[in-house]
Amino acid sequence: MTSLPDPAALYAAHLAGLKAHADQALARGGLDHLVIPSGRLHYQAFDDQAYPFQVSPQFKAWLPLTRVPDSWIAYTPGKRPQLIFLQPRDYWHAVPDAPGGWWLEHFDIHIIRTPDQALALLPKPARLCAILGEAHSALGEYAPNNPEAVIDYLAWQRSYKTPYEIALMRQAQARAVRGHRAAEAAFQGGASEFDIHLAYCGAAGQDASQLPYANIVGLNQHAAVLHYTELERSAPAQRRSLLIDAGASAAGYASDITRTHAAEVGSEFQAMIEAVDAAQIAMAQAVAPGVDYRQLHLDAHLALMGILRDFGLITVSPEAALESGVSAAFFPHGLGHLLGLQVHDVAGLAESDRGGRIPRPAGHPYLRMTRVLEPGMVVTIEPGLYFIDMLLDQARANGHGAAIDWDRVAQFRPFGGIRIEDNVLCTNDGADNLTRPAFAAA
Numbered sequence: 001m002t003s004l005p006d007p008a009a010l011y012a013a014h015l016a017g018l019k020a021h022a023d024q025a026l027a028r029g030g031l032d033h034l035v036i037p038s039g040r041l042h043y044q045a046f047d048d049q050a051y052p053f054q055v056s057p058q059f060k061a062w063l064p065l066t067r068v069p070d071s072w073i074a075y076t077p078g079k080r081p082q083l084i085f086l087q088p089r090d091y092w093h094a095v096p097d098a099p100g101g102w103w104l105e106h107f108d109i110h111i112i113r114t115p116d117q118a119l120a121l122l123p124k125p126a127r128l129c130a131i132l133g134e135a136h137s138a139l140g141e142y143a144p145n146n147p148e149a150v151i152d153y154l155a156w157q158r159s160y161k162t163p164y165e166i167a168l169m170r171q172a173q174a175r176a177v178r179g180h181r182a183a184e185a186a187f188q189g190g191a192s193e194f195d196i197h198l199a200y201c202g203a204a205g206q207d208a209s210q211l212p213y214a215n216i217v218g219l220n221q222h223a224a225v226l227h228y229t230e231l232e233r234s235a236p237a238q239r240r241s242l243l244i245d246a247g248a249s250a251a252g253y254a255s256d257i258t259r260t261h262a263a264e265v266g267s268e269f270q271a272m273i274e275a276v277d278a279a280q281i282a283m284a285q286a287v288a289p290g291v292d293y294r295q296l297h298l299d300a301h302l303a304l305m306g307i308l309r310d311f312g313l314i315t316v317s318p319e320a321a322l323e324s325g326v327s328a329a330f331f332p333h334g335l336g337h338l339l340g341l342q343v344h345d346v347a348g349l350a351e352s353d354r355g356g357r358i359p360r361p362a363g364h365p366y367l368r369m370t371r372v373l374e375p376g377m378v379v380t381i382e383p384g385l386y387f388i389d390m391l392l393d394q395a396r397a398n399g400h401g402a403a404i405d406w407d408r409v410a411q412f413r414p415f416g417g418i419r420i421e422d423n424v425l426c427t428n429d430g431a432d433n434l435t436r437p438a439f440a441a442a
């Protein structure tokens with residue numbers, strides 16, 4: 001197995017880019033300092049139990065630290081960035097280790113023992129700071145103000161991943177693929193959704209608080225619920241299909257991978273999975289600079305409807321199915337989205353680094369990416385075909401019943417649906433599918 005690139009060697013260049021982006025963002029906002037709280041624990045109502053801590057994406061863009069509440073990054077153009085790091089004196093909870101690692105030399109580090117000690121260390125005056133975060137992170141005068149010009153600029157720049165970020169995203173692929181392999185084996189062994197989920201977490205080495213999103217594990221008809229996260233404790237009497245959409249995190253960077261498996265080798269459903277898989281590979285290969293993602297999405301509709309027609313589920317041409325909205329009854333979500341520090345990463349609809357929105361194509365309200373692809377972007381390519389009663393009933397009510405072969409739909413309904421999702425880097429030379437090589441190496 002070839003070794004993955006080392007993020008440590010790539011960090012200095014990543015940080016230099018962040019500083020340049022911060023300089024420009026602050027200039028646009030007419031502000032002097034960038035201040036980023038890591039975030040603060042949220043407590044459950046009437047309880048002393050906190051929700052799992054999720055670090056601010058703005059914070060983890062700068063540092064590979066994801067478990068450090070009440071810490072701060074402060075940056076002033078031309079100066080070294082500051083890390084104000086909370087290491088409380090606490091014998092109830094594990095205290096974060098003293099900061100260490102290859103990034104340390106790039107920061108001035110200030111250890112604080114209580115959250116309010118940050119106040120004396122934050123740049124002054126507070127009114128000249130761009131403070132990025134949620135209101136809950138406020139400390140004294142340092143209440144997040146999230147200046148729009150700053151946020152828009154930084155969000156736009158986050159669309160272009162640095163080699164450091166790509167290295168971490170490759171690690172997130174490898175981790176998730178270990179989970180997917182274990183999940184497939186658990187499924188073929190007759191496990192319940194819950195046990196498939198546990199097999200995934202065990203092999204990926206991450207649990208619900210670290211995964212980038214809640215695992216979607218659907219057996220049989222549950223695969224027709226796009227974000228099915230119920231995790232049934234008992235296995236169904238008859239095992240037909242598994243749809244598993246599950247990722248992993250590496251220093252706060254996400255992978256987002258879906259596979260669909262058939263219980264019966266050689267079945268018609270298996271053949272349909274293979275058809276979607278082949279179409280998905282082609283869609284991923286179409287990722288290239290200058291390609292409009294909206295067009296990829298519409299092309300995906302046509303390819304998927306071609307499969308449904310070949311399998312006899314629709315009686316009309318792919319073009320007619322797209323035109324009438326019948327295709328959206330079978331493929332009711334977007335082809336994909338930007339991926340990075342967040343699973344649905346920011347700026348997928350952004351018109352420029354000054355904000356604005358590129359509209360979705362009419363009739364496609366769930367598409368999360370409307371931009372033209374450029375080198376450095378990482379997108380998901382996740383076509384799907386589902387047998388969802390609610391949407392098929394609507395298609396019939398809208399007068400499109402004759403476009404659908406209802407007997408064939410009835411034969412496929414027990415399998416729920418199919419989704420295949422890879423993560424693809426756009427490079428100058430075209431598509432670099434991050435996911436397929438990770439499966440090949442596993």
Ligand code: GLY
Nearest residue numbers: 213245256382421
């Ligand atoms: N796992 C959520 C998505 O694929 O967008």
Ligand code: MN
Nearest residue numbers: 245256257421
């Ligand atoms: Mn997914």
Ligand code: MN
Nearest residue numbers: 256380382421
């Ligand atoms: Mn996705």
